[in-house]
Amino acid sequence: MTRQRTLVVQIDEIAIEDGQIEPPKLGAVIEFPLRFAEQPAVNAHTVTIRAVLEANERDPVFQYTGHGSPRKWEWNGILRGDGWTASWRGFTPRTGHVELTGRFYGVMGYDTPTNARGRVTRVQLVTERYRRPPENHGWHIVPGHRTFRDVEAAPRFFDNDMIMRDDLFEVDREVGVVVDLDLDDVPPEPARPSIVPGDVSASGEALWVVDMELPIVVSIGSDHVAREHVLPGPIGHSRHVWATPTECWVGGKDGLYRCVIGAAPRRVNLRSVHQGAVIGEHFLACPSGTTWSLHTADNEPVVVEVPDGYVRSIAVDGEFFVVLIEQLHADIGSSSRLVRVTVTGETTVGPELATIPGRRGASPYLAGAPLRIFRSGTASRVLPDLALGAMEQLEGDPFHGGQVGNFVWIIGHPPDGTSRTGWWPLPGPVDYDRTRRQFWLFTLLDAGTLEPVKSTPIFATNPAVTTDGKGTIWVRGAGVQSIPTESMQWPDGLDVAALLDEN
Template sequence: MTCSRTVVIRIGSSVIGDGEIAVPRRGEVLAGPLQFIETGAEAPHAVRVRAELVPSERPPIWQYTGEASPRRWEWSGLLRGDGWTASWRGAVPRTGQVDLTGVFWGTFGYDTEGRFRGRVTRVRMASERYERRGAGGWYSVPGHYRLREVDTAPRFFGLGDTEHDGDSADMETSVVVDLDLDDVPALPVRPELVPGDVSAAGGVAWVVDSALPVVLRIDADDRATRVMLPGAIGTPRRVYATPWGCWVTGQDGAFWVTEGADPVRVDDQPVVAGAAAGESLVACTGTEVWRQYVPGREPVDLPAIAGYVSSMAAVGDCAYAVVLSRGDPVLRVVRVSAAGECTVGPAVPLLPRGHGNPYLLGDPLRVVRGVDVGVVRPDLSVHEEREFPKRQLGGGISGGVSWTVGRLLQGNTTGESWPMPGPVVMDPTRRSWVLTVHDPASLEPVTSVPVSTHAPRVAAGADGEVFVIDSAVRRFRTDSPVMAEPEVIDVAGIAARLV
């Protein structure tokens, strides 16, 4: 008889609160994204692992490593262990079989390839000491680490969920979970389509698979057509509906899809963000050269600006983007005209009190940085206009619909009910995120619906219809009652009937 394979994982409070990883309960199967962080052997729950390291093709990152530590280069890759995989970053480039010491962390999965899956055999709440430093928030104090045995971790806990008096407090901010990797049932068969993105135009919704080169066209009567792209498996993609078809983009290029014709790959240039206006698509490539696509024409290069695109939207006959320049605490608004003319706006500072990912909202166009809302002027500078009562995690514009997503906090913040008209009771075991549609002119909330992710994909349909992807494709109307459950569209069942 052989021993079961086991692993011990730390999971931060925000990862559980956001629903990225389910609440750990002893005896239940738990799965999620996994990261391995190299540490000294003295770190709590540090283990020594021997695994195969598959290095990433991405270049190293010039990374901050701590309050008083200098920046350093960090390489990335994927560790393949016995019953697990874990994303890795390290200050020393490595490849092949490696012997490392560090800690397994359950983490956010948007850029984490590693995965774990096992049955929970033990759950412990980890407490650390924190001290408040001026207006800069709470900082960990080394040497104060305690564990508390529980059967089930709470859904919400940590720095932001409890009021604290004084400038020092012991707080539980993570969970330590022991997992049996062998005592798990077989994985279910993958559905015919797992939705990754949605877009709508002309009464038609387009849904692209999260990993397969498959697009589903759904008309107003929920009749569907499946289109298979000549693209790679395993590449996340985005879809942009137009009146006559849709653009599909990803790391393997851009595709044009229209009813009654075979899909066409129009370019193999990777696309990191895009926006469709009319039939054309403006695509950001992550470099100083962007591209504009029009059906039946060759791609056109657009000189713009290199940087991280945090938000992009079509507004009238133009596409706008908020771009964070490399390493600088500023953003710039870029305007692209229908003729392909690019105008880069002046530097707009990101505020030191916390800005998150800036995003576009409304008509007239605004840039939202944390709670700060600024109007975009004709010269693409940003004029401070107002503050939201509470910070939203993100938002955007789709088909003229302005939306934000945020966490429903209870009892510990100013403006706690906003964007709801008053207090709303939510099941604490279910979704903790709220998607809100805003009036484009005033930005006042119009309605809100519960969602199960902090990063939903949102698309405006016809006549006030809104599609959203969290764990499924859902549909609601902008005049729906506040916190009404959106209708679920069974895209997997629709796709299965087309086989």
């Protein structure tokens, strides 16, 4: 008889509240990204594991290790164990078969391709004591006061109101859960669908969808027939797709491809392409470096010479492409510039933008008409000389957005009326289904006035967004979905795999 495989995993509240991991409950089968952190054996819930460590080729990071502690070099890789995989970070370089002591964590999945899957057999709510010295506003964990309490299920949201109060200097706060997972008592995983959407783009009546990992693109026309286009590229790469009225372009780490209905896809460039935009039949591809390229149907690409920089955002402003690039400097950190590109390849480089208004750490993006640079809750007007003009303040603080058709789209947390922004971007108190798992609020703003037009709950923090010739707005959230005409209705799903299988 084989032994039962189990894992004990700590899941911090941020991964649950942000929707990455559903609140664990007794008896449920859950799957989530997993990390293993090396820790001394005296810490609670530490285990000693044996696994195979696949170190990656990235350079180590000179990491901060805590207040008053020296920085150390930190390496990372993937641990492969019996029934699980986990990302690993450690201050000692390792590879191959290893024996490590530490703790498993359920984490956000943006930087780790690993996972654990099992049935929950125990849930313990974790409480830490925090203390704030009277002379500052920072909270610090008080050692020796970590407690555990068995519960039927983890909460959907954890109470953080106490740490916002100025009259408290010591609080006991729930910071997450520890779960016991049975890795064996789970049903077989379903077979992978014929396509798992990774990006979507529309033009006219055609919708193009690219797989998340496979070199497969599917086109869906006005006849609702799905056609498969197989790229001559490797498996395992994520790719982006940009549709024109007659074809589409697909870019990723392995280069740029052209897809036309009725012809075999072909690779037209080996350079990595992750950013681009379309005006009519003109496609601007923006790989890293000082050379971009303009593509149209069967013509040779036009070389576009630009300043070196990382492409942050691209928007269409009338008959021009406008690109926001970030440039790194050894002495001052980083600055930004705007670059205007015509459909024939002429460029105008704007002045250096030392700062872009908005919350530090938030990613800026271009959208709106007139064109603006958005950053969290601010919108700064782009002037004809590509400098920044007057700044407008949104009523809320969305954490991402972009341009789609005649709208600005933004993503934020659904409001409940208790924050400083009230019910924005909703018009007021709204009843909606709160029984489904955590969602984010997708909102369309009028491109000119920036007033909210309608909002929709979706399951994606940074969706791909596109619009077709009929004005239907499509997102790649929980699969491919269309945004309803009525506000606060769940989006309508399009089962691309089912359409493909029918054909």
